[in-house]
Amino acid sequence: MPDQPLTGRFDVAVIGAGVVGCAIARRFALAGARVAVIEKAPDILDGASKGNSAILHTGFDAPPGSLEHACIRAGYQEYLEIHERLGLPVNRCGxxxxxxxxxxxxxxxxxxxxxxxxxxxxxxxxxxxxxxxxxxxxxxxxxxxxxxxGEYLIDPWSAPFAYLLQAVENGAQLMRGAEVTGARREDDWIIETTRGEVRAGLVINAAGLFGDLVDEKFIGRRDFHIxxxxxxxxxxxxxxxxxxxxxxxxxxxxxxxxxxxxxxxxxxxxxxxxxxxxxxxxxxxxxxxxxxxxxxxxxxxxxxxxxxxxxxxxxxxxPATELKEYCIKAHEGLSYITVGGIRSTGLSAALGIAQHVEKLAALEFPPPAHPVWSSVRNISEFLPRDWQKPGHGGIVCHCELVTRREIMDALSGPLPARSLAGLKRRTRVTMGRCQAFFCSAELCRLTRDHFDQPMSEIVE
Incomplete structure (x- = not known):
């Protein structure tokens, strides 16, 4: 089933559900804002965030005094402060x-x-x-x-998933399969998408590889080129x-x-x-x-x-640009913030970028009285896996030891997988030596009626 259309007025609309957009949504939801996340792909992390080297960087080689360095350092510190509460791993290998x-x-x-x-x-x-x-x-x-x-290894997919899941469990709403096609300014922003209009007071462009094109739709120009x-x-x-x-x-x-x-x-x-x-x-x-x-x-x-x-x-x-620095800017008088040009350090800097954007927004909301902190299921080799626990329902993907319980949990709940790629990033299914040769038939059966595009129609 697709996500429900976004109705009513939102305090903040985040365009893009990559790691940076997920972190920003989390930050504003925990601050008490009513947050909408708009993603054009069938599932989250479908753009630049789906492929990286999964390193939590210290920022040792970032340009000194740069915004990039400040965001990496702040993001690094916050990740280490919150990762255990969210169930996220850290391998402190150096x-x-x-x-x-x-x-x-x-x-x-x-x-x-x-x-x-x-x-x-x-x-x-x-x-x-x-x-x-x-x-x-x-x-x-x-x-x-x-x-x-201090350079560590982390799980590049569970981190943004945990950020957005916490945002959703604290009131944020996600609409996938919704490409932004235009925008107009009334008292608020009216965001035009392929799944209807969304009204928001503040818009944050975290559209990654399409960030400059989204800027054109909202402010009529590009300050950088992807x-x-x-x-x-x-x-x-x-x-x-x-x-x-x-x-x-x-x-x-x-x-x-x-x-x-x-x-x-x-x-x-x-x-x-x-x-x-x-x-x-x-x-x-x-x-x-x-x-x-x-x-x-x-x-x-x-x-x-x-x-x-x-x-x-x-x-x-x-999403590289012609500029060496991050392209993060609050556009005066427009209630619009661009977060662009976040290159290979986005995974490390995401939480720090969210802190910086919250300061740029300079908005105050009544914070939730009892913010929800939920732990995601571990899929890394750094912590115990589900197959090691009783009652998992059997192994479906034997290469990666993915259980039936993991798959069914990923297909349900507040942030269900809507594509095979999304299920892979939540469970590791199909990532092993056989590349889905042995488990695809069972996956096809288990995911029936869950994906926008059924597995039987996917052509690799």
Whole structure:
């Protein structure tokens, strides 16, 4: 069943249900606002937020004094303060920034100085011998490194899901499958969508890859232009995760943080992303030659990867712009806030961005007397899983050990999955070695009448 149309007047309307939109909705709902979330896709996290490297960054390498750095630091701190109450995992593995060339080694002191300016003072310098001890499987060409103990791994999908779920359980309303087609200003904003009009006092544009186009609909201009940056990833089978102890980071460039090797929250090992600018905002095409080069780079970093299988490949798009800073602005006299250009640091910065946007809005509401804090079901390998608990109804996806109870819970409740992709991001179903070969028939039966597009009609 689709979400109900949004009726009545809302204090705040958030356009876009990616990680940033979910965090903003949570912030305003907990402040006591009546919040609407408008998402054009069948389910949440369907845009830029669906593909990333799932690292909770400290902001050690962000531009000092920038808004991006401030939001990362605030978001990092809030995540650590609330994650246990929301049932969200943290793997406190730390990161190594590794120099592979003489030029990169010469850049390390400058990066350490930047980290210190950004308040990250627990940096530990490693020479070649110490580096080899920390990461025995590292390639022989690694010259030197420094450790950033506060860089952690998290679940990139459960975090925004938990933010929006808390928003909904504190009164926010979500309407999916609703593309914004226009807007007009009366006493309030009247937002025109493919599922009807929505009235709101304040509009927050968190539309990600379409943020500049949404600005045009509301304020008649673009202050930035989205230039999608594609990142392709290679995912190795679960035994490969034992090869590394830290998040392995390269020396970043002016364009990208570079190719990362790290474990995932779901027990695999990830290599990526690439950084490829393109015009297409919808499609992140996988390129065999690029993936082969990415695989080769991963095997240069950790040579033992040559003995392990690749079980998945994927690509995501980041909403890069021509500007180096986040494009966050309250438009004076319009009750409209743009939140654009949130690139690869969005997962880490989302809660901090929400804090910043709340300050820009400068609105006060009567806060809920008893705010709801509900815990999401863990799907990471960092905490106990549902298959380890009694009464789960049996395993449906054997590759990822997803239970019938997990699937049925994800299809119901206040924020039910409305697509196979949405169900995957809530449970891990179809993510394993067989890529749904064995479980698809049972999933088709279990999800009947739950999805906007039935599984039997999906053509991969």
């Amino acid at each position: 990161a190594l920034v590794i120099a592979w060339t003489e030029e990169e080694e010469a850049a390390l002191p400058g990066l350490i100085e930047k980290a210190h300016k950004n308040g990250i003072t627990d940096i530990e310098v490693l020479d070649r011998q110490a580096l080899r001890k920390a990461e025995p499987e590292l390639g022989e060409n690694a010259r030197a490194a420094f450790r950033v103990p 230039k999608p940056r594609k990142g392709q990833f290679v995912v190795y089978d679960k035994p490969a995760a034992a090869l590394v102890n830290h998040i392995l980071l390269p020396v970043p460039t002016a364009i990208t943080k570079g190719v990362v090797v790290c474990r995932t929250a779901f027990g695999n090992l990830l290599v990526g992303p690439t950084a490829e600018d393109q015009d297409d905002r919808l499609h992140a095409e996988l390129v065999p030659e690029t993936l082969e080069a990415l695989k080769k780079r991963g095997e240069e970093i950790v040579p033992a990867l040559k003995r392990h299988d690749v079980t998945a490949i994927y690509a995501g798009l980041r």
